Structure formats: C-alpha cells, structure tokens
Amino acid sequence: MIEIKKIDENNVIIESDDLTTLTLLNEYLWNVSGVEFCGLEREHPFLKNPKLVLRAKDAKEAIEKAKERIIDDLEKMKKKISKL
Numbered sequence: 001m002i003e004i005k006k007i008d009e010n011n012v013i014i015e016s017d018d019l020t021t022l023t024l025l026n027e028y029l030w031n032v033s034g035v036e037f038c039g040l041e042r043e044h045p046f047l048k049n050p051k052l053v054l055r056a057k058d059a060k061e062a063i064e065k066a067k068e069r070i071i072d073d074l075e076k077m078k079k080k081i082s083k084l
Contacts, residue, residue: 001049012059014052022052028066029054035062 029038034057041051056062
C-alpha cells in the first residue's frame with residue numbers, strides 16, 4: 001500500500017506499509033537537485049505506517065527523477081546478475 005498526500009507543488013508526504021521502498025526512495029531523492037529536505041517519519045509499526053516527507057522545488061519532478069535512477073540501477077544490476 002502506498003498513499004501519496006500532496007500538500008502543494010513543493011511538499012509531498014508518501015505513506016507506505018513497506019519501509020524498504022520508502023528508504024530506497026529517500027536515498028535516491030537526496031541525490032536529485034532541487035530537493036531541500038527528505039526524511040522518514042517512523043512510529044511504532046503496530047500504530048502507524050512509516051512516511052516519507054519531501055520538500056523540493058518541484059516534488060513531482062524530483063520523485064520522477066529518483067524513480068528513473070532506481071529503475072536504471074536495477075537494470076544495470078539485472079545485466080550483471082545475468083552474466084554470473
């Protein structure tokens with residue numbers, strides 16, 4: 001489950017029951033220009049799902065760039081694994 005709560009053009013909160021996905025996205029977002037803040041908000045897992053909080057000049061564009069880089073890196077890994 002992933003829920004995206006757009007506050008405005010610059011601020012987005014993404015909530016998910018999958019901490020791994022949010023952690024991966026968080027790491028890649030920090031390498032996108034225009035990102036001012038990106039962090040994880042975690043409470044007890046039985047009480048609330050973790051959230052990724054993003055503030056950027058253009059949050060949607062930052063997420064798209066991070067997504068493209070994740071996909072590119074996964075494709076590179078796939079090629080290397082297939083050569084084993």
